[in-house]
Amino acid sequence: MKRGILIGAIVVLSVLLVWATVVWQPASPRPGALSQGPRGGDFTLQAASGPLALHDLRGKVVLLYFGYTMCPDICPTSLAFTAQGLNHLDKAEQEKVKMLFVTVDPERDTLERVKDYASFFHPSIIGLTGSPEDIARVARLYGASYARQNVDSAAGYVVDHTADTYVIAPAGKLFAVLPHGAPPAKVAETIRAALVAK
Amino acid sequence: MKFVPTLLAAALVVAAPAFAGSAADAVTVADPYVRLVPPGQPATGAFFVLKNSDDKDHKVLKAESSAAKVTELHTHLNEGGMMKMRPVKDIEIKAKGEAELKPGSLHVMLINLNKPLKEGDSIPLKLIFEDNSSKEVSATVRKIQAEMPMGKPADMPMGKGEMMHHHH
Numbered sequence: 205m206k207r208g209i210l211i212g213a214i215v216v217l218s219v220l221l222v223w224a225t226v227v228w229q230p231a232s233p234r235p236g237a238l239s240q241g242p243r244g245g246d247f248t249l250q251a252a253s254g255p256l257a258l259h260d261l262r263g264k265v266v267l268l269y270f271g272y273t274m275c276p277d278i279c280p281t282s283l284a285f286t287a288q289g290l291n292h293l294d295k296a297e298q299e300k301v302k303m304l305f306v307t308v309d310p311e312r313d314t315l316e317r318v319k320d321y322a323s324f325f326h327p328s329i330i331g332l333t334g335s336p337e338d339i340a341r342v343a344r345l346y347g348a349s350y351a352r353q354n355v356d357s358a359a360g361y362v363v364d365h366t367a368d369t370y371v372i373a374p375a376g377k378l379f380a381v382l383p384h385g386a387p388p389a390k391v392a393e394t395i396r397a398a399l400v401a402k
Numbered sequence: 403m404k405f406v407p408t409l410l411a412a413a414l415v416v417a418a419p420a421f422a423g424s425a426a427d428a429v430t431v432a433d434p435y436v437r438l439v440p441p442g443q444p445a446t447g448a449f450f451v452l453k454n455s456d457d458k459d460h461k462v463l464k465a466e467s468s469a470a471k472v473t474e475l476h477t478h479l480n481e482g483g484m485m486k487m488r489p490v491k492d493i494e495i496k497a498k499g500e501a502e503l504k505p506g507s508l509h510v511m512l513i514n515l516n517k518p519l520k521e522g523d524s525i526p527l528k529l530i531f532e533d534n535s536s537k538e539v540s541a542t543v544r545k546i547q548a549e550m551p552m553g554k555p556a557d558m559p560m561g562k563g564e565m566m567h568h569h570h
Contacts, residue, residue, distance in 0.1 A: 273443055273444070274444055274445055275445075275487070276437070276439065276445040276446045276447045276487075276509070276511055276512075277437070277447050277478060277487070277505050277506065277509060278478065278485045278487075278506065280437060280439060280546060281505050281506065281546060284545075284546040317442065317443075320440050320441070320442055320443075321440050321443060324439075324440030325440075349483075349484060351484070353486070355487075355488060355489055356489055357474055357476075357489045357511075357513070358471070358472035358474065358513045358514070359445065359474075359511070359513055362486070362487045362488075364484045364485060364486040364487075365484065365485055366483045366484055366485070367483075367485045368483070384485070385506075
């Protein structure tokens with residue numbers, strides 16, 4: 205009887221120890237943010253002007269953001285802040301940056317709508333859509349999450365989503381992740397660092 | 403002669419609600435604005451600060467606007483990095499308190515705008531309170547500003563970018 209309790213206690217403590225060392229990240233700003241392995245990668249989605257692959261933008265810093273146009277607040281804020289970050293750069297720097305706005309609402313966001321929405325915030329922003337499967341695949345590559353929610357609203361449904369901006373260096377590798385609301389000066393600083401990254 | 407005091411008392415009882423004040427009397431709306439969104443986009447948000455000078459709590463139950471087909475009350479939740487927008491059944495303003503509608507938080511959502519917004523437009527908003535009193539305000543369409551008017555970037559505690567460390 206006593207031995208059983210002792211073994212049980214050892215098991216419980218071992219599990220706790222493993223959890224504390226491997227899983228628990230007190231300083232982590234968001235679950236799984238840095239604990240996941242290398243993320244990012246190439247993808248192809250649809251712009252109003254035709255298919256666009258990440259590798260078509262090799263040599264430029266690419267900012268990647270997932271959102272949707274029915275989103276009246278978070279997405280406009282993220283895009284406006286990032287646009288202002290872009291405006292901190294000089295002309296030569298701006299020419300080396302592109303931003304991609306990928307919709308997490310492909311059912312409602314047509315090619316035209318996503319293009320108009322994106323370019324409204326800054327001419328360097330390209331709106332992208334695609335099949336639900338393709339979008340899900342790209343989101344997974346970068347660690348973005350989204351989930352459709354039916355709500356009691358004339359909007360019908362909303363799409364919950366993470367609102368980070370992924371910064372991809374000119375060689376195509378994921379360089380940094382800017383959280384939602386990062387001030388424009390921070391956006392510019394990160395872009396400049398990415399421009400000279402390997 | 404007795405009926406004069408009664409008449410006075412009756413008059414006071416009738417007049418009392420006017421003196422006690424409706425919710426619309428007690429609640430002021432400060433700095434109402436509507437966010438400018440691209441033409442063709444279906445929805446936007448209206449923001450303002452509600453201040454309640456009364457001794458009791460009040461609530462906004464509904465909002466109406468001729469600028470959109472549907473007007474609703476919503477809020478934003480940030481749960482583990484997931485941004486979630488949800489309708490709310492009311493917005494409460496506590497006695498002597500304030501309720502702030504601002505980006506990332508509570509807002510009046512204007513759904514299916516009747517025409518494209520232009521910066522500087524005046525958008526009529528009607529707020530209906532729990533006692534059926536209402537207040538009409540005019541919200542100005544504004545482009546989102548991230549930076550202080552002096553041109554200095556807003557120094558916010560959030561915004562620590564995570565840099566990926568590449569080990570070769």
